[in-house]
Amino acid sequence: MINNERHSLPAVIGGDLLRHGKLPIILLIAVLVTSIMVVITTQKTRLITAQREQMVLEKDSLDIEWRNLILEENALGDHSRVERLAVEKLHMQHVDPSQEHIVVQP
Template sequence: MIGNQRLGLVGVIGGDLLRNAKIPLILLVAVLVSAIFVVTTAHRTRLLTAEREQLVLERDALDIEWRNLILEENALGAHSRVERIATEKLQMQHVDLSQGNIIVKQ
């Protein structure tokens, strides 16, 4: 009991800390704040790592699709090359068989 006031244990401890232990209190707050920053930074790092892995997988899938498109383009290009050589060098012509009569297109 202090004078006519009756303080609780928490009030007495808080008063003592504010009067006598300012530096340890500041250090405690600094430790707690830095711990919170460490936890949030680790969480954000994990999220960004997972996002990066997803983007790498997507890039690999797009790379495979790009290679397949190049192969398809080369295959189709070889067909048109053969057709061009047949018409230019061998003087071959297209034939329309849809009407039953053979009609030569120029």
């Protein structure tokens, strides 16, 4: 009783894996899916970190611009100080626009 049947090696390995190796195949698939998810998550994390850094730089730039605008507003908005200095140091007077004649002092 000699069996002269020839089987291909890949078919024998595949049959053995399906009969006796279901757990290792499931674990292999789980490891591959997990590793792909780790790579995808790492890439997304790097992109989000780069976006965050860009936004922090933009925020810093806007903060500096805001501070400069506040300083400019404070410098230009102090009319009472300018008027007081004009009256005290330069002896200037407020002119009423309704007057039609100009008074020139000698």
